[in-house]
Amino acid sequence: NAGVTQTPKFQVLKTGQSMTLQCAQDMNHEYMSWYRQDPGMGLRLIHYSVGAGITDQGEVPNGYNVSRSTTEDFPLRLLSAAPSQTSVYFCASSYSGTGPFYGYTFGSGTRLTVV
Amino acid sequence: DQQVKQNSPSLSVQEGRISILNCDYTNSMFDYFLWYKKYPAEGPTFLISISSIKDKNEDGRFTVFLNKSAKHLSLHIVPSQPGDSAVYFCAASHGQNFVFGPGTRLSVLP
Numbered sequence: 001n002a003g004v005t006q007t008p009k010f011q012v013l014k015t016g017q018s019m020t021l022q023c024a025q026d027m028n029h030e031y032m033s034w035y036r037q038d039p040g041m042g043l044r045l046i047h048y049s050v051g052a053g054i055t056d057q058g059e060v061p062n063g064y065n066v067s068r069s070t071t072e073d074f075p076l077r078l079l080s081a082a083p084s085q086t087s088v089y090f091c092a093s094s095y096s097g098t099g100p101f102y103g104y105t106f107g108s109g110t111r112l113t114v115v
Numbered sequence: 116d117q118q119v120k121q122n123s124p125s126l127s128v129q130e131g132r133i134s135i136l137n138c139d140y141t142n143s144m145f146d147y148f149l150w151y152k153k154y155p156a157e158g159p160t161f162l163i164s165i166s167s168i169k170d171k172n173e174d175g176r177f178t179v180f181l182n183k184s185a186k187h188l189s190l191h192i193v194p195s196q197p198g199d200s201a202v203y204f205c206a207a208s209h210g211q212n213f214v215f216g217p218g219t220r221l222s223v224l225p
Binding site: 004033035040041042043044045090092103104105106107108109 | 204
């Protein structure tokens with residue numbers, strides 16, 4: 001059981017380049033989300049999806065696009081990378097039903113540097 | 116304005132002693148609270164949670180206390196072990212709206 005898999009683990013981009021961060025989960029979770037972690041800021045929600053074909057913006061969506069064509073995959077696209085997007089990115093997934101909620105399962109992160 | 120605050124960026128505790136990590140929140144709509152633990156180069160992992168209808172939840176060495184009137188929760192680790200050294204994130208939720216605190220780095224000294 002792989003859980004949540006993120007690729008790549010590290011990436012260096014030049015300002016203006018675009019790229020896609022990949023996220024896949026094998027737990028049949030309906031809910032998937034992307035967070036960025038910056039020093040002193042905790043984890044901030046970029047975009048999330050409650051199921052295939054449904055996405056919505058989080059707290060810091062500017063400069064990022066997402067799509068959810070399957071339950072398993074939730075890629076994050078940087079359209080034109082900027083130094084302010086230098087961060088560690090985490091993908092997370094969970095069940096979205098009612099009842100006890102045990103929180104997200106996180107991937108191991110992608111460390112992105114934009115120069 | 117941060118809705119979830121962890122005012123201590125770091126905490127050092129001797130092995131065997133109690134570690135107390137604190138978290139404050141501002142949004143009274145939050146009804147579920149969680150603690151995550153994060154080691155370097157890994158994603159956060161779920162540690163323990165508490166619903167707003169309770170004031171305490173215990174799991175082995177870990178206990179979370181919730182004081183709704185003060186909008187405050189705390190995580191107690193007893194006894195602390197060197198393997199507990201990590202960054203601890205507090206999170207508060209209402210539905211699928213999750214807000215994380217900035218984290219507290221705990222160092223347990225042998």
